[in-house]
Amino acid sequence: MLKSTLLEAVQSAADEVRRFIDLDFKISNKEGVNNLVTEVDHASEKIIIDTIKKNFPDHYILTEESGEIYQDSQYKWIIDPIDGTVNFAHRIPICCISIGVEHNGKMILGAVYNPFMNEMFLAERGCGATLNDRPISVSKKEKVENSCLVTGFPYTYLDMPNGPLEVFDRLIRRGVPVRRLGSAAIDLCWVACGRFDGFYEHKLNAWDSAAGFLLVEEAGGRVTDMKGSPYSPYQPGIVATNGIIHNELLKWVNNEI
Ligand code: IPD
Ligand code: CA
Numbered sequence: 001m002l003k004s005t006l007l008e009a010v011q012s013a014a015d016e017v018r019r020f021i022d023l024d025f026k027i028s029n030k031e032g033v034n035n036l037v038t039e040v041d042h043a044s045e046k047i048i049i050d051t052i053k054k055n056f057p058d059h060y061i062l063t064e065e066s067g068e069i070y071q072d073s074q075y076k077w078i079i080d081p082i083d084g085t086v087n088f089a090h091r092i093p094i095c096c097i098s099i100g101v102e103h104n105g106k107m108i109l110g111a112v113y114n115p116f117m118n119e120m121f122l123a124e125r126g127c128g129a130t131l132n133d134r135p136i137s138v139s140k141k142e143k144v145e146n147s148c149l150v151t152g153f154p155y156t157y158l159d160m161p162n163g164p165l166e167v168f169d170r171l172i173r174r175g176v177p178v179r180r181l182g183s184a185a186i187d188l189c190w191v192a193c194g195r196f197d198g199f200y201e202h203k204l205n206a207w208d209s210a211a212g213f214l215l216v217e218e219a220g221g222r223v224t225d226m227k228g229s230p231y232s233p234y235q236p237g238i239v240a241t242n243g244i245i246h247n248e249l250l251k252w253v254n255n256e257i
């Protein structure tokens with residue numbers, strides 16, 4: 001029931017997002033230059049919330065655009081109605097719907113769906129991770145210098161002077177390919193399926209990483225904060241890898257290499 005509700009919510013929201021890619025839609029600015037939100041983000045979020053409430057009226061819901069619907073529940077749904085809004089607003093088909101479900105503070109289910117590539121990433125605690133129903137696993141790369149990495153940058157980072165650019169600069173000076181897709185949830189899923197060997201980002205919110213975290217773990221990878229402590233969706237920094245390069249990538253992001 002939990003999983004079917006998750007899939008129903010993701011698929012119905014995705015239908016709405018897909019429908020709008022060739023239509024006009026309203027784009028507004030949140031705080032921060034080019035921090036966009038579209039009417040489609042709101043429409044997607046409404047569909048997801050309605051679907052959850054219909055099936056689980058007493059569950060706790062946390063979303064990017066509407067905030068919290070607090071309920072004293074063991075279950076918490078963590079929702080990003082469009083991850084990659086700037087891409088979507090520019091009609092770049094790299095964006096997704098991302099939903100993670102926590103039970104007693106542990107992520108137990110995660111789904112990330114890119115409707116434009118028709119890629120559904122799904123993970124269930126203890127049952128592995130899949131892409132369009134096929135099992136996926138992380139890569140086997142052993143060194144950062146042979147890896148293909150991905151990162152993201154906050155909308156503005158006047159409040160955190162050089163961190164993200166310093167790490168990026170050192171990596172690319174040494175010739176390590178570092179991509180920037182513009183959707184943290186997809187970044188994590190692409191680590192889970194081995195397209196990328198590692199991902200790091202300095203400042204994310206719970207809805208950006210909740211589902212993708214479980215995808216990486218269930219695909220055999222490792223996810224921590226930037227110091228190597230256990231991942232929590234409620235702290236900003238994240239490092240996610242195939243596990244093998246994890247300690248080395250932690251050194252890179254902490255300027256120890
Ligand atoms: C953003 C994306 C992006 C990341 C930003 C996020 P949004 O989410 O995940 O990749 O770099 O930090 O805010 O705003 O498109 O949902
Ligand atoms: Ca997001």
Ligand code: CA
Pocket residue numbers: 041064080081082083084085
């Ligand atoms: Ca979003």
Ligand code: CA
Pocket residue numbers: 036064085
């Ligand atoms: Ca946003």
